Structures are given as C-alpha cells and as structure tokens.
Amino acid sequence: xxxxxxxxxxxxxxxxxxxxxxxxxxxxxxxxxxxxxxxxxxxxxxxxxxxxxxxxxxxxxxxxxxxxxxxxxxxxxxxxxxxxxxxxxxxxxxxxxxxxxxxxxxxxxxxxxxxxxxxxxxxxxxxxxxxxxxxxxxxxxxxxxxxxxxxxxxxxxxxxxxxxx
Amino acid sequence: xxxxxxxxxxxxxxxxxxxxxxxxxxxxxxxxxxxxxxxxxxxxxxxxxxxxxxxxxxxxxxxxxxxxxxxxxxxxxxxxxxxxxxxxxxxxxxxxxxxxxxxxxxxxxxxxxxxxxxxxxxxxxxxxxxxxxxxxxxxxxxxxxxxxxxxxxxxxxxxxxxxxxxxxxxxxxxxxxxxxxxxxxxxxxxxxxxxxxxxxxxxxxxxxxxxxxxxxxxxxxxxxxxxxxxxxxxxxxxxxxxxxxxxxxxxxxxxxxxxxxxxxxxxxxxxxxxxxxxxxxxxxxxxxxxxxxxxxxxxxxxxxxxxxxxxxxxxxxxxxxxxxxxxxxxxxxxxxxxxxxxxxxxxxxxxxxxxxxxxxxxxxxxxxxxxxxxxxxxxxxxxxxxxxxxxxxxxxxxxxxxxxxxxxxxxxxxxxxxxxx
Numbered sequence: 287x288x289x290x291x292x293x294x295x296x297x298x299x300x301x302x303x304x305x306x307x308x309x310x311x312x313x314x315x316x317x318x319x320x321x322x323x324x325x326x327x328x329x330x331x332x333x334x335x336x337x338x339x340x341x342x343x344x345x346x347x348x349x350x351x352x353x354x355x356x357x358x359x360x361x362x363x364x365x366x367x368x369x370x371x372x373x374x375x376x377x378x379x380x381x382x383x384x385x386x387x388x389x390x391x392x393x394x395x396x397x398x399x400x401x402x403x404x405x406x407x408x409x410x411x412x413x414x415x416x417x418x419x420x421x422x423x424x425x426x427x428x429x430x431x432x433x434x435x436x437x438x439x440x441x442x443x444x445x446x447x448x449x450x451x
Numbered sequence: 452x453x454x455x456x457x458x459x460x461x462x463x464x465x466x467x468x469x470x471x472x473x474x475x476x477x478x479x480x481x482x483x484x485x486x487x488x489x490x491x492x493x494x495x496x497x498x499x500x501x502x503x504x505x506x507x508x509x510x511x512x513x514x515x516x517x518x519x520x521x522x523x524x525x526x527x528x529x530x531x532x533x534x535x536x537x538x539x540x541x542x543x544x545x546x547x548x549x550x551x552x553x554x555x556x557x558x559x560x561x562x563x564x565x566x567x568x569x570x571x572x573x574x575x576x577x578x579x580x581x582x583x584x585x586x587x588x589x590x591x592x593x594x595x596x597x598x599x600x601x602x603x604x605x606x607x608x609x610x611x612x613x614x615x616x617x618x619x620x621x622x623x624x625x626x627x628x629x630x631x632x633x634x635x636x637x638x639x640x641x642x643x644x645x646x647x648x649x650x651x652x653x654x655x656x657x658x659x660x661x662x663x664x665x666x667x668x669x670x671x672x673x674x675x676x677x678x679x680x681x682x683x684x685x686x687x688x689x690x691x692x693x694x695x696x697x698x699x700x701x702x703x704x705x706x707x708x709x710x711x712x713x714x715x716x717x718x719x720x721x722x723x724x725x726x727x728x729x730x731x732x733x734x735x736x737x738x739x740x741x742x743x744x745x746x747x748x749x750x751x752x753x754x755x756x757x758x759x760x761x762x763x764x765x766x767x768x769x770x771x772x773x774x775x776x777x778x779x780x781x782x783x784x785x786x787x788x789x790x791x792x793x794x795x796x797x798x799x800x801x802x803x804x805x806x807x808x809x810x811x812x813x814x815x816x817x818x819x820x821x822x823x824x825x826x827x828x829x830x831x832x833x834x835x836x837x838x839x840x841x842x843x844x845x846x847x848x849x850x851x852x853x854x855x856x857x858x859x860x861x862x863x864x865x866x867x868x869x870x871x872x
Contacts, residue, residue, distance in 0.1 A: 303838055312528070346643065352575040354592040380594070440597050444502075444600070
C-alpha cells in the first residue's frame, strides 16, 4: 500500500479540537463534516488540499478527544496519509480502525518541508521525499495491524474472522 | 519482572498468567460505554457487522450527555438514534434526560464499575474510573462497535509512570491542582501510551472525588489510563454505590516504571493551566491580574459534590463580579439533589451565578456558555485548546473549583485567599 502527494505541514500537538471542532460533531454526513476539517487552525486547508496530499506534523498529532471524527474528516477530505513525529494514542488507534494510513517517523517529520512531494510505502515503512531525494525509515505496523489495515479496517477484519477480533 | 497494577488487570482479562509491556493482547471487557456524539457513529459501524446484537445488555451502557438536553435538531437526531438502539437491543443502562448525568460522574455513581474491572468508553475521559482501581481507557467509535458486538478488544500492554504522592494537602488545594501540576511537569505527551500509577502515603489524603478528578485528566498527559490503589476510601465508595463483586490488584514490588515523579501535597499550590495547552501551568500568585468574562464550575472533571461544596462555600454571602458570568453545572441528578438539600443552589443563585441541569455543554464548545471573540473563561473543565469553548480568539484557563469560584467574585483569576478565606 502506498501514498504519494504534496505536503501540508503543521506543528506539534495538533489536537482533535482543531482537526474537527466539537460544534460540528453531531453532523452525520461525512462530506459535510469533512468540509470543516482543520478550520480553527487553517481556514484555507480545504481550499489548499488536493486528493492524495500528505499531512506532515510534529509531536503528539491528534491529541485530545477520542473523537473518531478526527481521522475520519482527514480521510474523507482526501488526505493521503499523515506522517508525524508521534501520534496521540486514541487518534492512532482510530486511524487504523477506519483504514486511514498514518506513520510515525520523527526524522522524516522534521526534515520534510511544506510543498515537498513525498511517497510512503506502508509495507516497508520507507518514506521518500522526492523533492529533496532524501529517504527515511518509518515504523511499519505489527503484523496483526497490517492484517487489519489490509482487510479495510476493524469492522471488515471482525467480519472476516467470523465475528471475532 | 513484576507487573504494574494496570498490567495485572490486563493479564487477568486476557486469561494470561502475566503480560509484559509492548505485548499485544485480546481482553474481555466488563464495561463498554458511549455518549450521544460517539455512539451514533458506533451504532452505524456495528451495522456493518454480521453480529447484530450486543454481547451483553447490562455491560453496554449509553449515556446522553454531550449536547443533551438537545441543543438543536442535529443533536436531537443523534440522541434519537441512541434511544432507538437502546430499546431495540434491550439495554439495561441507557441514560437519557431525567436520569442522565455527565457520563464520568454518572457511571461510578451508579455502581457500573468497580475495582479490578476492565472498562472502555467512547470518550477520552473514560480514564476517570481508574480512581476505583479499575483499568479504564478511552476508545473511538469503531472500537466501541467491535466491543459492543464481541465484548472484547485488542490492547497493547502499556509501560507505566509511577507518581509518588506525599504530604498533606493545604487548604483549597484539591485533586485538580495535583493533576494540573503533573501535566505541567511531564507535558501533554509525557505519559503517551503509558499507565499513570499513583501511589504513596499522599493517596490517603485524597478523597474519591479528588481521585476521580486526577484520573480524569490522565489523558491530558497522553496517558492510556490513570489508576489509584484500592484503600478503605475506595471500598467505602464501592459499598455505597454498587453490589458488584470487586477485585483488588496491587503492583508487584519489582514492577518497572519508566519514570517516577514525586508530588508533595504539602507544598503544592493552586495551579492554573493557561491557554492553549493543559501543560502551560502557572502557580497562583505567579502572574499579574488576568480579568475574566466567565467562570464555569462543573464537568466530568470537577462536577462532583465536593467540588460544588467548595465553590458554594466561597460564593456564599458574596456576589459574582459585574460583567462576569458564573455557570455551575452539577455532574448528575443525585449531585443536583444533594446540592438542593444542602442549600448550595440557593448560595449560587443568591451570589448571581446560574445553575444548570447536568450536561457537558460548554466544556467542548457545545452550548450553555460559549465564548465570544477575545473572551476569557476560568473553568474547572479539562481542555483549553484553541476554540475549545467558543471563538478561536477566546481563552480558557483551567483551574480548581476553589479558583474558579474565587475568580467569579473578584473578576480576575484568584484564589480564596484573596477573599480572606
């Protein structure tokens, strides 16, 4: 599985309240919800974003609430994947559960600049910055999680395993 | 190598003799819960499964609290979806207007969680129940769907930080100050993926309400869970609220911790988190005047009877400053009733504060006290990120009930000492 796109870069502690403010959380329509992604930190996010673009961020991405709406709006809006120095734990888990690709790679997250073209190979964890030519090794997932992602997320995985996890 | 208290609970629920940090396990759950915002997504996801019924009608709990009583049509539809699901599934523990409270105040009060149990909830502050010596952690809606259907979830066994509490609390210092101080010291990712295990002689100095507050904010340091040992106070609480059998686990003497932090309660001062991160802490008295527009006293962090009594004691016979809105939100109907019996509601209203029915309301920018541009709120809630309670230019200062109440009177961030108390 691969992701490839242009980078939108953000800092540390990008929390779930800026990823998707709580005032929108009762909205059930995924497209409508996604139209508000990153609104409180970057009003131009949805205008700048092209499908497949990659978000690169600092430490503790997705900190705060357990709202699954956070990785959901990034996925629905067309973000190809998130590369971060580190992820908050509930966000990390939620992203995997819905099949949204993320990868923890401190060196990559620090070195990659806004606007660079980047490619990620999720099977090996290899990240390539095509603009600078640099490569970085991110952490690939443990086997169980790879199976879950390959199945298309937790729900599909549970069904495939006869209703068990 | 020995296990931490959290690891022991996980091992038991995974049917294993022992577990070690980093290990992936499958564990059986004692409690799975969600609210009006997270449950609709879970209910929708669960429909994708072949398994159509919840694994246990008693252990799947839905609490309507975030935008309830409903603030608009969209949130009314969310609650309706939860209500219908609860009825279809025959859930024993569905809490709607009239019975509901803020989930993390309500669930322990109703005796739905006891020591030694494994609890997950689709809300990040589910870590609150660690105060009872349970392993309790927040999850997302898809995890909630899988948990509702199967009664199990996968976990990665966490490492742990040990927090050694010593000394006796000073007057007006409470659980909120302990946890804000800790987050200030280790940072918002200082306990990322870890258990925060509280120990030491200082534990006995903390009431159950203090412990609920402390564990509630474990997530604000990135923690997977927070947990207190079980002592007489825990047992007294469980006996008063639950008939469920409980199990007491203790960390092994040779359990390993990646870090140890000592907090001396006797030197701990009232602590305030400045915008826009909970780790941005300052001690009372270390800053110039900060004028406020609003004071919120309530939430799953500090909406319990001890918090209400403390705030009422400060507001009694005094007046909320002009141009300050003081909003008091008890955590549950029982707490509200207790406040009425003790005359606290009268104290608040006579002071010029307002008292609401239980709701999460302003804490997450829902309703019941949203901030206009550039306004400042001192709040007993748990997050002060940009835009959390209103306009992106508004500011939230997190504090204890004592500071929130005193600030409402003076119109600036203050402690009760400034009122001669």
